[in-house]
Protein backbone atom coordinates (compact mmCIF):
# COMPACT_ATOMS: atom_id res chain seq x y z
CA UNK A 1 0.00 0.00 0.00
CA UNK A 2 1.77 3.17 -1.17
CA UNK A 3 1.86 5.95 1.44
CA UNK A 4 -0.40 8.53 -0.15
CA UNK A 5 -0.72 11.69 1.96
CA UNK A 6 -1.52 15.36 1.55
CA UNK A 7 2.22 15.85 1.06
CA UNK A 8 2.54 13.40 -1.82
CA UNK A 9 -0.49 15.07 -3.42
CA UNK A 10 0.77 18.63 -2.92
CA UNK A 11 4.23 17.93 -4.30
CA UNK A 12 3.17 15.30 -6.83
CA UNK A 13 5.60 12.74 -5.39
CA UNK A 14 5.49 9.02 -4.64
CA UNK A 15 6.87 8.82 -1.08
CA UNK A 16 6.21 11.30 1.78
CA UNK A 17 9.90 12.05 2.29
CA UNK A 18 11.64 15.43 1.95
CA UNK A 19 15.40 15.90 1.94
CA UNK A 20 16.25 18.61 4.52
CA UNK A 21 17.98 21.66 3.01
CA UNK A 22 21.24 21.12 4.89
CA UNK A 23 23.70 23.95 4.26
CA UNK A 24 26.89 22.66 2.62
CA UNK A 25 25.46 19.12 2.56
CA UNK A 26 22.33 19.09 0.39
CA UNK A 27 23.65 20.09 -3.01
CA UNK A 28 21.92 19.75 -6.36
CA UNK A 29 23.05 16.17 -6.99
CA UNK A 30 21.66 14.90 -3.68
CA UNK A 31 18.44 16.90 -4.03
CA UNK A 32 17.88 15.57 -7.56
CA UNK A 33 18.59 11.98 -6.45
CA UNK A 34 15.94 12.22 -3.73
CA UNK A 35 13.37 13.65 -6.14
CA UNK A 36 14.17 11.03 -8.79
CA UNK A 37 13.70 8.31 -6.15
CA UNK A 38 10.15 9.54 -5.49
CA UNK A 39 10.75 11.87 -2.52
CA UNK A 40 11.48 15.58 -2.80
CA UNK A 41 14.91 17.20 -2.64
CA UNK A 42 15.74 20.62 -1.22
CA UNK A 43 19.06 22.35 -1.85
CA UNK A 44 20.44 23.91 1.35
CA UNK A 45 21.31 27.56 0.71
CA UNK A 46 22.95 27.78 4.14
CA UNK A 47 24.45 31.20 4.81
CA UNK A 48 23.98 32.16 1.18
CA UNK A 49 26.76 32.09 -1.39
CA UNK A 50 25.15 33.12 -4.71
CA UNK A 51 27.70 31.30 -6.90
CA UNK A 52 27.24 28.11 -4.87
CA UNK A 53 23.44 28.32 -5.15
CA UNK A 54 23.65 28.79 -8.95
CA UNK A 55 26.09 25.89 -9.21
CA UNK A 56 23.88 23.53 -7.21
CA UNK A 57 20.72 24.40 -9.13
CA UNK A 58 22.69 23.61 -12.28
CA UNK A 59 23.84 20.30 -10.74
CA UNK A 60 20.19 19.32 -10.23
CA UNK A 61 19.64 19.71 -13.98
CA UNK A 62 16.01 19.44 -15.06
CA UNK A 63 14.91 17.43 -12.03
CA UNK A 64 12.43 19.42 -9.90
CA UNK A 65 13.96 20.50 -6.60
CA UNK A 66 13.39 23.19 -4.00
CA UNK A 67 15.63 25.35 -1.87
CA UNK A 68 15.79 26.09 1.83
CA UNK A 69 17.05 29.28 3.45
CA UNK A 70 18.21 30.17 6.95
CA UNK A 71 15.74 33.03 7.31
CA UNK A 72 17.72 35.38 9.60
CA UNK A 73 20.67 35.06 7.22
CA UNK A 74 18.46 35.63 4.15
CA UNK A 75 17.27 38.87 5.79
CA UNK A 76 20.84 40.17 5.43
CA UNK A 77 20.93 39.46 1.68
CA UNK A 78 17.29 39.29 0.53
CA UNK A 79 18.32 39.42 -3.14
CA UNK A 80 19.20 35.72 -2.80
CA UNK A 81 15.50 34.92 -2.80
CA UNK A 82 15.12 36.55 -6.24
CA UNK A 83 18.11 34.60 -7.50
CA UNK A 84 16.52 31.36 -6.29
CA UNK A 85 13.01 32.18 -7.56
CA UNK A 86 14.45 32.88 -11.02
CA UNK A 87 15.33 29.15 -11.06
CA UNK A 88 11.63 28.30 -10.56
CA UNK A 89 12.02 26.01 -7.53
CA UNK A 90 8.91 23.91 -6.86
CA UNK A 91 9.19 24.76 -3.14
CA UNK A 92 10.98 27.29 -0.93
CA UNK A 93 11.61 26.47 2.72
CA UNK A 94 12.25 29.12 5.37
CA UNK A 95 13.73 28.10 8.73
CA UNK A 96 15.01 29.92 11.79
CA UNK A 97 13.69 33.47 11.90
CA UNK A 98 10.86 35.74 10.80
CA UNK A 99 9.27 34.39 7.61
CA UNK A 100 6.98 37.41 7.17
CA UNK A 101 9.23 39.54 4.90
CA UNK A 102 9.52 36.66 2.40
CA UNK A 103 6.31 34.63 2.61
CA UNK A 104 4.26 36.72 0.17
CA UNK A 105 6.98 36.81 -2.46
CA UNK A 106 7.46 33.04 -2.34
CA UNK A 107 3.75 32.39 -2.70
CA UNK A 108 3.30 34.98 -5.45
CA UNK A 109 6.04 33.20 -7.42
CA UNK A 110 3.90 30.05 -7.46
CA UNK A 111 6.33 28.08 -5.29
CA UNK A 112 5.03 26.03 -2.38
CA UNK A 113 5.99 27.71 0.92
CA UNK A 114 7.40 25.39 3.57
CA UNK A 115 8.22 26.84 7.00
CA UNK A 116 10.22 24.92 9.60
CA UNK A 117 9.45 25.81 13.22
CA UNK A 118 10.41 24.52 16.67
CA UNK A 119 7.40 25.44 18.86
CA UNK A 120 3.62 25.74 18.68
CA UNK A 121 3.57 29.55 18.80
CA UNK A 122 5.76 29.84 15.70
CA UNK A 123 3.69 27.14 13.99
CA UNK A 124 0.57 29.29 14.39
CA UNK A 125 2.46 32.34 13.11
CA UNK A 126 3.66 30.67 9.90
CA UNK A 127 0.23 29.14 9.30
CA UNK A 128 -1.19 32.68 9.50
CA UNK A 129 1.45 33.85 7.01
CA UNK A 130 0.17 31.27 4.53
CA UNK A 131 2.67 28.41 4.88
CA UNK A 132 1.51 25.56 2.64
CA UNK A 133 3.44 23.04 4.74
CA UNK A 134 4.65 23.42 8.34
CA UNK A 135 7.69 21.37 9.37
CA UNK A 136 7.73 20.69 13.11
CA UNK A 137 11.37 20.14 14.06
CA UNK A 138 12.25 18.44 17.32
CA UNK A 139 15.44 18.82 19.32
CA UNK A 140 16.71 15.37 18.26
CA UNK A 141 17.51 16.90 14.87
CA UNK A 142 21.03 17.34 13.58
CA UNK A 143 22.18 20.89 12.94
CA UNK A 144 20.39 23.95 14.23
CA UNK A 145 17.15 23.83 16.15
CA UNK A 146 15.75 24.36 19.61
CA UNK A 147 14.45 22.54 22.65
CA UNK A 148 11.19 20.63 22.10
CA UNK A 149 11.07 16.91 21.31
CA UNK A 150 9.60 15.60 18.04
CA UNK A 151 7.28 13.11 19.75
CA UNK A 152 5.23 15.76 21.55
CA UNK A 153 5.80 18.73 19.24
CA UNK A 154 4.43 17.10 16.09
CA UNK A 155 0.91 16.22 17.37
CA UNK A 156 0.66 19.57 19.16
CA UNK A 157 1.50 21.41 15.93
CA UNK A 158 -0.91 19.20 13.97
CA UNK A 159 -3.70 20.26 16.36
CA UNK A 160 -2.65 23.91 16.31
CA UNK A 161 -2.49 24.50 12.55
CA UNK A 162 -5.07 22.07 11.15
CA UNK A 163 -5.91 21.83 8.22
CA UNK A 164 -2.41 22.99 7.18
CA UNK A 165 -0.32 19.84 6.59
CA UNK A 166 2.50 19.19 9.05
CA UNK A 167 5.73 17.33 8.30
CA UNK A 168 7.82 15.84 11.12
CA UNK A 169 11.57 16.49 11.43
CA UNK A 170 14.19 15.46 13.94
CA UNK A 171 15.27 11.91 14.66
CA UNK A 172 13.79 10.16 11.63
CA UNK A 173 16.22 7.80 9.91
CA UNK A 174 14.29 4.63 9.10
CA UNK A 175 10.85 3.23 8.35
CA UNK A 176 9.94 3.26 12.03
CA UNK A 177 10.46 7.01 12.19
CA UNK A 178 8.36 7.67 9.09
CA UNK A 179 5.58 5.33 10.29
CA UNK A 180 5.59 7.00 13.71
CA UNK A 181 5.44 10.46 12.11
CA UNK A 182 2.34 9.46 10.17
CA UNK A 183 0.74 8.04 13.32
CA UNK A 184 1.37 11.38 15.07
CA UNK A 185 -0.69 13.09 12.40
CA UNK A 186 2.12 14.30 10.16
CA UNK A 187 1.82 13.92 6.39
CA UNK A 188 5.47 12.99 5.93
CA UNK A 189 9.01 13.36 7.22
CA UNK A 190 11.78 15.85 6.50
CA UNK A 191 15.05 13.98 6.90
CA UNK A 192 18.55 15.40 7.30
CA UNK A 193 21.24 13.33 9.02
CA UNK A 194 20.29 10.04 7.29
CA UNK A 195 20.85 11.74 3.90
CA UNK A 196 24.05 13.42 5.09
CA UNK A 197 25.36 9.84 5.34
CA UNK A 198 24.65 9.09 1.68
CA UNK A 199 26.89 8.83 -1.35
CA UNK A 200 25.72 12.06 -3.00
CA UNK A 201 25.88 14.39 0.03
CA UNK A 202 28.59 17.05 0.15
CA UNK A 203 29.44 16.01 3.72
CA UNK A 204 33.16 15.61 4.38
CA UNK A 205 34.14 11.91 4.08
CA UNK A 206 35.63 11.99 7.59
CA UNK A 207 32.28 13.12 8.99
CA UNK A 208 30.39 10.46 7.02
CA UNK A 209 32.65 7.89 8.67
CA UNK A 210 32.02 9.39 12.12
CA UNK A 211 28.23 9.32 11.60
CA UNK A 212 28.38 5.61 10.83
CA UNK A 213 30.72 4.86 13.75
CA UNK A 214 29.13 7.05 16.45
CA UNK A 215 25.94 6.67 18.47
CA UNK A 216 23.26 9.11 19.56
CA UNK A 217 24.75 9.42 23.04
CA UNK A 218 27.72 11.21 21.55
CA UNK A 219 25.76 14.20 20.19
CA UNK A 220 24.87 17.35 22.08
CA UNK A 221 23.49 20.82 21.43
CA UNK A 222 26.08 23.58 21.39
CA UNK A 223 26.89 27.11 20.29
CA UNK A 224 30.68 26.77 20.11
CA UNK A 225 30.82 26.11 16.38
CA UNK A 226 28.71 29.18 15.63
CA UNK A 227 30.95 31.33 17.80
CA UNK A 228 34.19 30.08 16.29
CA UNK A 229 32.85 30.47 12.74
CA UNK A 230 31.60 34.00 13.48
CA UNK A 231 27.86 33.30 13.02
CA UNK A 232 25.57 35.17 15.40
CA UNK A 233 22.52 32.93 15.65
CA UNK A 234 19.50 34.52 17.35
CA UNK A 235 17.84 33.07 20.45
CA UNK A 236 16.77 30.23 20.92
CA UNK A 237 18.81 28.36 18.32
CA UNK A 238 21.87 26.21 18.83
CA UNK A 239 23.12 23.19 16.89
CA UNK A 240 23.32 19.45 17.53
CA UNK A 241 26.74 18.01 16.71
CA UNK A 242 28.88 14.99 17.50
CA UNK A 243 31.15 15.77 20.45
CA UNK A 244 34.85 16.24 19.78
CA UNK A 245 37.87 17.78 21.53
CA UNK A 246 37.05 21.30 20.39
CA UNK A 247 33.47 21.06 21.64
CA UNK A 248 34.53 19.59 25.01
CA UNK A 249 37.09 22.34 25.45
CA UNK A 250 34.79 25.31 24.82
CA UNK A 251 31.18 24.17 25.39
CA UNK A 252 29.59 26.46 27.97
CA UNK A 253 32.51 28.91 27.85
CA UNK A 254 31.45 31.19 25.03
CA UNK A 255 33.10 34.21 26.67
CA UNK A 256 36.41 32.35 26.90
CA UNK A 257 36.21 31.32 23.25
CA UNK A 258 35.33 34.88 22.19
CA UNK A 259 38.34 36.18 24.12
CA UNK A 260 40.75 33.84 22.30
CA UNK A 261 39.27 34.13 18.82
CA UNK A 262 42.42 35.77 17.44
CA UNK A 263 44.21 32.43 17.84
CA UNK A 264 41.32 29.92 17.98
CA UNK A 265 39.54 31.32 14.88
CA UNK A 266 42.39 30.67 12.38
CA UNK A 267 43.35 27.41 14.12
CA UNK A 268 39.76 26.18 13.76
CA UNK A 269 39.59 27.23 10.11
CA UNK A 270 42.79 25.37 9.19
CA UNK A 271 41.79 22.22 11.07
CA UNK A 272 38.29 22.20 9.56
CA UNK A 273 39.72 22.66 6.05
CA UNK A 274 41.83 19.56 6.64
CA UNK A 275 38.84 17.52 7.83
CA UNK A 276 40.20 17.21 11.37
CA UNK A 277 37.31 15.58 13.26
CA UNK A 278 38.86 16.47 16.63
CA UNK A 279 38.15 20.10 15.79
CA UNK A 280 35.64 20.62 12.95
CA UNK A 281 31.90 20.92 13.41
CA UNK A 282 30.14 17.59 12.89
CA UNK A 283 26.43 18.41 12.74
CA UNK A 284 24.38 15.22 13.14
CA UNK A 285 21.24 14.12 14.95
CA UNK A 286 20.54 11.69 17.77
CA UNK A 287 19.41 9.20 15.13
CA UNK A 288 22.99 8.26 14.22
CA UNK A 289 22.35 5.12 16.32
CA UNK A 290 20.29 3.96 13.35
CA UNK A 291 22.80 4.76 10.59
CA UNK A 292 25.27 2.02 9.66
CA UNK A 293 26.08 2.56 6.00
CA UNK A 294 26.61 5.15 3.25
CA UNK A 295 24.21 4.13 0.48
CA UNK A 296 23.00 6.10 -2.54
CA UNK A 297 20.14 8.45 -1.57
CA UNK A 298 17.68 6.48 -3.71
CA UNK A 299 18.24 3.40 -1.54
CA UNK A 300 17.48 5.44 1.57
CA UNK A 301 14.19 6.70 0.13
CA UNK A 302 13.21 3.18 -1.00
CA UNK A 303 14.10 1.53 2.31
CA UNK A 304 12.38 4.06 4.53
CA UNK A 305 9.17 4.17 2.52
CA UNK A 306 8.97 0.39 2.07
CA UNK A 307 9.65 -0.32 5.76
CA UNK A 308 7.10 2.30 6.84
CA UNK A 309 4.46 0.73 4.57
CA UNK A 310 5.10 -2.69 6.11
CA UNK A 311 5.07 -1.38 9.68
CA UNK A 312 1.86 0.56 9.20
CA UNK A 313 0.07 -2.48 7.82
CA UNK A 314 1.14 -4.52 10.87
CA UNK A 315 2.76 -2.64 13.81
CA UNK A 316 5.32 -5.07 15.25
CA UNK A 317 4.39 -4.32 18.87
CA UNK A 318 0.78 -5.48 18.44
CA UNK A 319 -0.10 -9.04 19.55
Ligand SMILES: Cc1cc2nc3c(=O)[nH]c(=O)nc-3n(C[C@H](O)[C@H](O)[C@H](O)COP(=O)(O)O)c2cc1C
Nearest residue numbers: 020022023095141142143170171191192193283285
Ligand atom coordinates in the same frame (compact mmCIF):
# COMPACT_ATOMS: atom_id res chain seq x y z
C1 LIG B 1 24.42 18.85 8.67
C2 LIG B 1 23.10 19.55 8.82
C3 LIG B 1 22.95 20.83 8.32
C4 LIG B 1 21.72 21.47 8.42
N1 LIG B 1 21.57 22.71 7.84
C5 LIG B 1 20.34 23.27 7.79
C6 LIG B 1 20.15 24.47 7.05
O1 LIG B 1 21.09 25.04 6.49
N2 LIG B 1 18.88 24.97 7.00
C7 LIG B 1 17.83 24.34 7.59
O2 LIG B 1 16.71 24.79 7.46
N3 LIG B 1 18.00 23.23 8.32
C8 LIG B 1 19.23 22.67 8.43
N4 LIG B 1 19.39 21.52 9.14
C9 LIG B 1 18.26 20.95 9.89
C10 LIG B 1 17.31 20.19 8.97
O3 LIG B 1 16.49 21.09 8.28
C11 LIG B 1 16.39 19.20 9.71
O4 LIG B 1 15.55 19.86 10.61
C12 LIG B 1 17.10 18.11 10.46
O5 LIG B 1 18.17 17.58 9.73
C13 LIG B 1 16.11 16.99 10.80
O6 LIG B 1 16.62 16.13 11.75
P1 LIG B 1 17.52 14.83 11.42
O7 LIG B 1 18.89 15.38 11.15
O8 LIG B 1 17.43 14.04 12.67
O9 LIG B 1 16.92 14.16 10.23
C14 LIG B 1 20.63 20.85 9.08
C15 LIG B 1 20.80 19.56 9.59
C16 LIG B 1 22.01 18.90 9.47
C17 LIG B 1 22.14 17.50 10.01
